[in-house]
Amino acid sequence: MKKPYLIIIYFFLIFIFTTFYFSLDNKKIYDTESIIGKKINEVELTLFNNDKFNINKISNYKYTLINFWASWCAPCRKEHKNLVRLSKIQNLKIVGVNFKDSQIKAKEFLEKMGNPFFILTKDPEGKKSIDFGVYGIPETILVNQDLIILKKYIGPLDLKDVNEIKKIINK
Amino acid sequence: MKKIFFLLIIIFMSTKLFANEDVNNKILKNLRCLVCQGQTISESNSDFAQIIREVVNDKIQEGLTEKEIYKFLSEKYGDWILFNPPFKKNNYLLWLLPYLLFIFGGIIIYLMIKKGLIGKK
Numbered sequence: 001m002k003k004p005y006l007i008i009i010y011f012f013l014i015f016i017f018t019t020f021y022f023s024l025d026n027k028k029i030y031d032t033e034s035i036i037g038k039k040i041n042e043v044e045l046t047l048f049n050n051d052k053f054n055i056n057k058i059s060n061y062k063y064t065l066i067n068f069w070a071s072w073c074a075p076c077r078k079e080h081k082n083l084v085r086l087s088k089i090q091n092l093k094i095v096g097v098n099f100k101d102s103q104i105k106a107k108e109f110l111e112k113m114g115n116p117f118f119i120l121t122k123d124p125e126g127k128k129s130i131d132f133g134v135y136g137i138p139e140t141i142l143v144n145q146d147l148i149i150l151k152k153y154i155g156p157l158d159l160k161d162v163n164e165i166k167k168i169i170n171k
Numbered sequence: 172m173k174k175i176f177f178l179l180i181i182i183f184m185s186t187k188l189f190a191n192e193d194v195n196n197k198i199l200k201n202l203r204c205l206v207c208q209g210q211t212i213s214e215s216n217s218d219f220a221q222i223i224r225e226v227v228n229d230k231i232q233e234g235l236t237e238k239e240i241y242k243f244l245s246e247k248y249g250d251w252i253l254f255n256p257p258f259k260k261n262n263y264l265l266w267l268l269p270y271l272l273f274i275f276g277g278i279i280i281y282l283m284i285k286k287g288l289i290g291k292k
Contacts, residue, residue: 007279008279011275015272033249034245034246034247034248034249034250034251035246035247035249038246100218125222125225126218126222127222127225127226127229129222130222130223130226130247131247132247133247133248135205135206135219135248136206136218136219
């Protein structure tokens with residue numbers, strides 16, 4: 001007599017347990033997993049002297065770091081010394097994308113803090129950065145010669161990240 | 172005659188414009204703002220949402236379809252940016268569970284009626 005009711009109760013208990021089990025483990029924040037291993041799209045960036053720079057040209061270098069930064073961004077200031085460290089590594093070139101910034105202030109920033117960028121581009125409207133899956137700055141993407149994204153760092157690069165990048169390059 | 176002709180052109184252009192606006196709004200309402208708490212790109216005033224709004228508008232002007240725009244953005248940010256994620260093997264339970272519950276519930280009700288547990292006074 002009571003069997004159908006018991007089935008319903010058991011079923012709902014299992015349902016609630018499974019829902020909680022899966023949803024508690026589910027990260028509700030954006031992560032970089034979806035773009036790792038993907039090839040970067042052909043994007044035309046603008047250099048500081050207003051010449052065009054096609055991102056495909058970085059295939060000339062063994063490894064490239066694409067760093068999104070701005071002079072108004074405090075965490076960018078924090079990570080800058082690490083970018084300068086990385087710029088001294090052989091086989092690694094750094095492409096800077098100045099995000100929604102004033103060119104004059106960006107230049108002043110680099111004069112004061114040092115210029116780690118092999119190529120310096122600008123994205124005054126922030127639209128080009130969407131092609132790289134950027135949603136805030138600083139963000140950094142490590143790309144190999146085949147233009148495959150090896151790693152993406154959200155937030156300022158710290159010493160641990162610098163060592164990890166060195167490790168990937170020296171593999 | 173000329174007036175009617177110009178009027179027709181204006182009507183045609185405005186319907187095209189409104190159609191684009193509808194698609195634009197529909198897309199923006201189906202995109203998640205990644206830097207906000209549970210807001211759509213359409214609702215959010217964040218910097219990220221403003222840029223995405225401009226990019227979506229540009230893509231529509233370039234002639235991309237709604238699906239192509241979703242594909243472009245999910246390639247960059249994953250399916251997490253879509254409020255209506257596509258049917259994939261890792262989310263099949265999400266899509267099928269309501270139907271399974273419906274069928275299962277129906278079977279239970281059927282069995283209960285058959286056994287006379289409900290429907291009789």
